[in-house]
Amino acid sequence: MKIFSAAQLKKADELTIKNQNISSTELMERAASLVSAEIHKRLQNSDIAIKIFCGVGNNGGDGLVIARHLIEKGYRVKVFVVNYSDNRSNDFLINYDRLKETTNDWPEYIKSEHDFPEIDQNDFVIDAIFGIGLNRPLEGWIAKLIDHINNSKAFILAIDMPSGLFSDRIPKKEDSLILANFTISFQTPKLVFFLPQTMDYVGDLQILDIGLDREFLSSEKGKAELISKHEARLLYKPRKSNSHKGNYGHALVVGGSYGKIGSVLLSSKAALRTGAGLVSTYIPKCGYSILQTALPEAMVITDKNDEKLTNIDHKMDPSVICFGMGAGKDPETIEAFKKLLQNTHKPMLIDADGLNMIAENKELLKFLPKKSVLTPHPKELQRLIGDWKDDFDKIEKVQDFTQSHDLVLVLKGSHTFIFGDGHMYINNSGNPGMATAGSGDVLSGIIAGLISQQYEPLAAAILGVYLHGLSGDIVAENRSYQALISGDIVENMGAAFQSLFAD
Ligand SMILES: NC(=O)C1=CN([C@@H]2O[C@H](COP(=O)(O)OP(=O)(O)OC[C@H]3O[C@@H](n4cnc5c(N)ncnc54)[C@H](OP(=O)(O)O)[C@@H]3O)[C@@H](O)[C@H]2O)[C@@H](O)CC1
Numbered sequence: 001m002k003i004f005s006a007a008q009l010k011k012a013d014e015l016t017i018k019n020q021n022i023s024s025t026e027l028m029e030r031a032a033s034l035v036s037a038e039i040h041k042r043l044q045n046s047d048i049a050i051k052i053f054c055g056v057g058n059n060g061g062d063g064l065v066i067a068r069h070l071i072e073k074g075y076r077v078k079v080f081v082v083n084y085s086d087n088r089s090n091d092f093l094i095n096y097d098r099l100k101e102t103t104n105d106w107p108e109y110i111k112s113e114h115d116f117p118e119i120d121q122n123d124f125v126i127d128a129i130f131g132i133g134l135n136r137p138l139e140g141w142i143a144k145l146i147d148h149i150n151n152s153k154a155f156i157l158a159i160d161m162p163s164g165l166f167s168d169r170i171p172k173k174e175d176s177l178i179l180a181n182f183t184i185s186f187q188t189p190k191l192v193f194f195l196p197q198t199m200d201y202v203g204d205l206q207i208l209d210i211g212l213d214r215e216f217l218s219s220e221k222g223k224a225e226l227i228s229k230h231e232a233r234l235l236y237k238p239r240k241s242n243s244h245k246g247n248y249g250h251a252l253v254v255g256g257s258y259g260k261i262g263s264v265l266l267s268s269k270a271a272l273r274t275g276a277g278l279v280s281t282y283i284p285k286c287g288y289s290i291l292q293t294a295l296p297e298a299m300v301i302t303d304k305n306d307e308k309l310t311n312i313d314h315k316m317d318p319s320v321i322c323f324g325m326g327a328g329k330d331p332e333t334i335e336a337f338k339k340l341l342q343n344t345h346k347p348m349l350i351d352a353d354g355l356n357m358i359a360e361n362k363e364l365l366k367f368l369p370k371k372s373v374l375t376p377h378p379k380e381l382q383r384l385i386g387d388w389k390d391d392f393d394k395i396e397k398v399q400d401f402t403q404s405h406d407l408v409l410v411l412k413g414s415h416t417f418i419f420g421d422g423h424m425y426i427n428n429s430g431n432p433g434m435a436t437a438g439s440g441d442v443l444s445g446i447i448a449g450l451i452s453q454q455y456e457p458l459a460a461a462i463l464g465v466y467l468h469g470l471s472g473d474i475v476a477e478n479r480s481y482q483a484l485i486s487g488d489i490v491e492n493m494g495a496a497f498q499s500l501f502a503d
Pocket residue numbers: 009010013027028031055056057058059060061062084085087089129130131132133134135136137138139142159160161186187210212
């Protein structure tokens with residue numbers, strides 16, 4: 001699903017009105033009716049007190065339509081108009097009149113702190129104050145009203161966006177924002193719903209298809225693409241029956257040091273479970289028995305050193321090299337990595353200490369084969385590219401870095417972002433149970449396993465990140481977030497592949 005900016009959404013809005021020959025009031029009616037139907041589906045006529053806070057723009061107009069529909073269905077609704085301006089939008093005014101025809105319980109106006117209503121923690125609050133039209137931070141009594149709503153501890157449903165959240169910039173620490181439990185947004189999600197600095201305000205997210213102009217939605221380039229099952233499925237390459245292990249490549253997994261052999265073991269196993277034809281693991285001597293015992297399916301090549309990598313002398317022709325997990329940063333290992341880079345033109349995936357070595361020795365960047373995949377978590381990214389002001393600045397810096405070195409970059413997080421070919425993809429699978437030792441090592445092996453099967457590096461990164469999260473979701477469903485360990489993600493790769501095609 002594409003992610004658009006507020007300006008693009010406004011354009012989609014205008015084109016829809018023109019091409020479908022409807023009025024903006026009819027479009028608002030369509031959008032807000034879908035929201036009220038969702039609310040009705042969940043509340044099932046319960047007698048809960050519903051308090052709807054409406055601004056005086058179109059987000060407020062949506063709130064008024066939702067109020068009318070819920071009142072008609074018999075819900076106990078109280079509407080508050082947040083009178084932040086004397087300029088009302090046309091569709092706000094039209095729906096204000098319609099609401100007055102529906103009920104005698106007219107909206108109450110909030111014009112200052114004295115007008116704040118009591119909100120009980122058992123109320124159901126609908127936030128229709130500001131949507132994508134917010135253009136400056138909230139101030140004075142409006143900001144206080146937002147805090148008042150948040151402090152009530154009532155359940156908050158935000159319409160289109162939590163009020164106070166901008167669609168294109170990060171709020172300041174002192175800004176007031178609705179902390180929603182649930183957000184229902186129109187047509188496409190907004191980028192800020194996925195950024196670490198703003199995602200917490202959104203709560204659970206539902207996107208409603210309000211039938212905006214299809215031609216525009218399909219031809220317009222999005223700011224990013226959200227990767228869910230549908231998008232991941234399109235990347236999948238089926239296996240041919242007439243094939244043999246040689247068709248699925250030979251992945252070379254290089255890493256490990258004394259006490260950290262588990263990391264390369266996890267990556268190697270993940271590459272095999274993802275479908276690599278052959279996997280060879282290159283490790284210091286101390287890991288030999290561990291690997292051969294725990295993973296008899298992999299071949300093992302050992303360094304001449306017992307405890308660290310000193311010379312990556314593999315004498316094979318790998319389809320992909322996956323480097324760095326548990327490798328440490330010994331000067332001899334850095335030298336061995338440099339030689340490996342200088343002598344290979346194979347697709348590479350660099351993780352963990354491999355990234356730290358590059359961060360400390362930037363000259364290594366020029367030896368990276370084109371389209372190499374780097375998989376940093378935020379701390380590793382910071383070592384690589386330096387500090388950033390906020391999440392938008394970070395995205396810009398990563399785009400510059402990725403494009404100037406012609407790389408694919410996987411920025412790991414609760415929503416992992418994938419950058420490549422000038423585009424940005426946001427993963428929508430995974431869960432907090434995956435914040436556990438070794439889950440990044442598993443991801444490296446999965447992506448390497450896909451590259452080994454001749455997936456393009458960018459496609460391998462996108463599909464790999466999605467499958468990794470999907471497998472984690474399957475584990476969490478059966479085992480809880482707390483009990484999930486990274487080996488479980490590997491073990492459930494089969495279930496993840498199956499689930500990719502299950503409806
Ligand atoms: N596009 C779609 O797909 C569809 C969109 N729809 C809905 O429309 C919503 C967008 O509506 P919108 O454009 O009227 O903007 P909205 O968010 O109501 O606020 C704008 C008002 O806020 C004001 N204002 C801004 N900042 C302020 C501040 N800090 N403090 C005080 N005031 C401030 C600003 O005033 P001004 O800048 O002129 O002073 C202006 O009056 C969208 O989110 C969705 O819910 C659906 O109905 C149909 C399909």
